[in-house]
Amino acid sequence: xxxxxxxxxxxxxxxLAGMALAHADLVNVDLEQQFIVRRDAPIKNKVGxxxxxxxxxxxxxxxxxxYGMLDAACPGAVFTSPVPDQMLAATKAVDGGAGVLxxxxxxxxxxxxxxMAAELAAAEGIxxxxxxxNDDVAVQDSLYTAGxxxxxxxxxxxxIVGGLAETGAPLAQVAELARQVNIQGRSMGxxxxxxxxxxxxxxxxxxxxxxxxxxxxxxxxxxRRRAKLASxxxxxxxxxxxxxxxxxxxxxxxxxxxxxxxxxxPLLELYIVFNELERIxxxxxxxxxRSLVGNYITSLEMAGCSIxxxxxxxxxxxxxDAPVHTPALRWGR
Numbered sequence: 001x002x003x004x005x006x007x008x009x010x011x012x013x014x015x016l017a018g019m020a021l022a023h024a025d026l027v028n029v030d031l032e033q034q035f036i037v038r039r040d041a042p043i044k045n046k047v048g049x050x051x052x053x054x055x056x057x058x059x060x061x062x063x064x065x066x067y068g069m070l071d072a073a074c075p076g077a078v079f080t081s082p083v084p085d086q087m088l089a090a091t092k093a094v095d096g097g098a099g100v101l102x103x104x105x106x107x108x109x110x111x112x113x114x115x116m117a118a119e120l121a122a123a124e125g126i127x128x129x130x131x132x133x134n135d136d137v138a139v140q141d142s143l144y145t146a147g148x149x150x151x152x153x154x155x156x157x158x159x160i161v162g163g164l165a166e167t168g169a170p171l172a173q174v175a176e177l178a179r180q181v182n183i184q185g186r187s188m189g190x191x192x193x194x195x196x197x198x199x200x201x202x203x204x205x206x207x208x209x210x211x212x213x214x215x216x217x218x219x220x221x222x223x224r225r226r227a228k229l230a231s232x233x234x235x236x237x238x239x240x241x242x243x244x245x246x247x248x249x250x251x252x253x254x255x256x257x258x259x260x261x262x263x264x265x266p267l268l269e270l271y272i273v274f275n276e277l278e279r280i281x282x283x284x285x286x287x288x289x290r291s292l293v294g295n296y297i298t299s300l301e302m303a304g305c306s307i308x309x310x311x312x313x314x315x316x317x318x319x320x321d322a323p324v325h326t327p328a329l330r331w332g333r
Contacts, residue, residue, distance in 0.1 A: 001201045008198040012055045012077055019062060023327045026066045034082070035090040036062040037072040047165045047174045048072070048094030051103040051158055052087060053110055054079040056197070057218055060155055060297040063328030069162035070103075070326070078197050078300075079219045081109030087117030091126060099127035099171035103158055103178060105150030106134040129171055131178040133157060135187045135308065137246045138215030138223050149217055152260055152308030153185035155296045156320075159329065163319030177319070181310060186243040189306030190223070190235060191216040193264060195299050214238060218262075218299045232269070236276035239307045244284065247311060251285035256320060258291065258308040263298035265305055270294065273305055290320055296328070 005011050013031065020029035029036050035052075042048065051061045052074030061073035071094035076082035091100050100121065104114045111132060118128040133150035161178045191213040194203035204220035207213060212230070215223025230238070249255065259274040261267070274293045281288060289312050297306070310316065323332030 001196050001198070003196070003198060005198055008201070011198050012075060015055070016062075016075065019327070026325065026327055027062075030089065030093075033089040034086050035072055035074045035093070036065045037090065037093050038066050038070075041071050041094045042096040043071075044096045045098050046096045046168060047098045047171050048091065048096060048100040049103065049158070049162055049165050049174070050074070050087070050090050050094060050100055051154070052076070052082045052090070053105055053107070054081060054219070056195075056300045057297050059295070059328035061158070064155065064158050064326050066324070066326030067333065068166055068322055068324035068326070069158055069329065078199065081107065081113050084113045084116040084120060087114055088120045091117060091121045091128060092124070095126050098168075099129065101161065101165070101171065101174050101178065102128060102130040103154065103161070104130050104132045105154050106132050106147055107150065127171060129175040131175055131182065133182050135182065135185045136189075136217070137186050137242045138188050138217075149221075151189065151218055152187040152258055152297055152306050153182060153310065156185060156256060156258060156308065156310055157181040159324060160316055160319045162324065163322030166322065177315070181316065184247070184316070185308060185310040186247050187306055187308040188239045188243055189216050189218070189260075189262065189304060190214050190239060191220075191262065191302055191304035192229070193303040195220055195263065195302040197300070212304075216304060218297060220299060220302070232272045233276050236273050236307070237280060240277060240280050243307060243309050244281075244286070247309065249284070249286050249309070249311065254287050254289040254312045255281070256290040256310040256312055256316070257281070257288045258296065259293045260297055260306045260308065261295040262302040262304040262306065263295060264301040264303035267294060270305060273307070277307060289317065
């Protein structure tokens with residue numbers, strides 16, 4: 001294992017300390033209770049938006065804390081859910097009196113712990129609504145979930161919902177928009193290599209030099225199948241077709257498209273995939289109205305990519321385009 005770390009058990013704590021120093025103008029980091037919060041929180045009469053999950057997926061979620069996106073994020077240990085006490089502390093820190101939305105990826109630990117945190121917050125008089133993302137079309141059930149996994153749509157949802165929350169919209173409206181984005185989005189990923197969890201010290205799985213895993217999860221969970229390495233065009237087709245079919249996308253529709261790197265794939269290659277994605281969708285008379293290409297929800301140093309498509313309407317475009325200023329995503333300010 002070759003990693004820029006000190007001791008495996010200190011990885012998350014030391015990374016959070018570094019983040020606090022690097023982005024002191026945007027966020028505060030509570031190193032004791034282990035959460036990241038925007039510097040101006042809590043904001044009176046604004047719905048607080050909180051997310052979280054295991055570390056190792058950076059910049060998700062801490063990199064998305066700031067104006068126009070998340071009010072707070074709770075990082076757990078690498079690939080491990082944060083605990084209810086963290087989530088409760090973050091919820092209290094962003095409560096401006098309008099309630100708090102929890103955005104939860106569909107992993108058993110995340111769902112259970114966020115539910116517990118919501119109950120604890122309710123006992124303290126804070127209204128909390130949990131919305132679960134489950135956009136991965138690769139597999140119905142996995143090692144970590146009952147039902148589909150929550151993956152790339154989570155990032156896009158956080159941006160869109162964060163845009164609405166900045167307007168002072170009520171909690172019920174913010175939560176409903178989050179549900180809409182989740183319903184209108186699908187993702188699928190693939191891996192060329194495994195990642196190595198620091199505490200494990202060895203790759204999660206082995207892939208031959210001429211093999212790839214199709215439908216991989218962001219924790220290195222197995223996907224639909226292992227296959228021989230193919231061209232970027234064929235891989236993009238393999239990922240895109242199930243997404244389009246599952247969403248029921250039709251000619252004339254518009255999408256928000258994200259080509260996401262899993263942590264170890266050069267941007268050069270991700271742009272090749274995006275070029276192929278645009279070609280495939282254009283052939284179906286589906287237009288890409290908005291896009292992201294880069295590392296947004298990773299799996300440590302895994303080589304590979306995922307594709308996420310969200311069906312767009314005027315409302316989603318409006319809040320996607322709204323200003324955002326976070327460590328990892330910023331425009332319009």
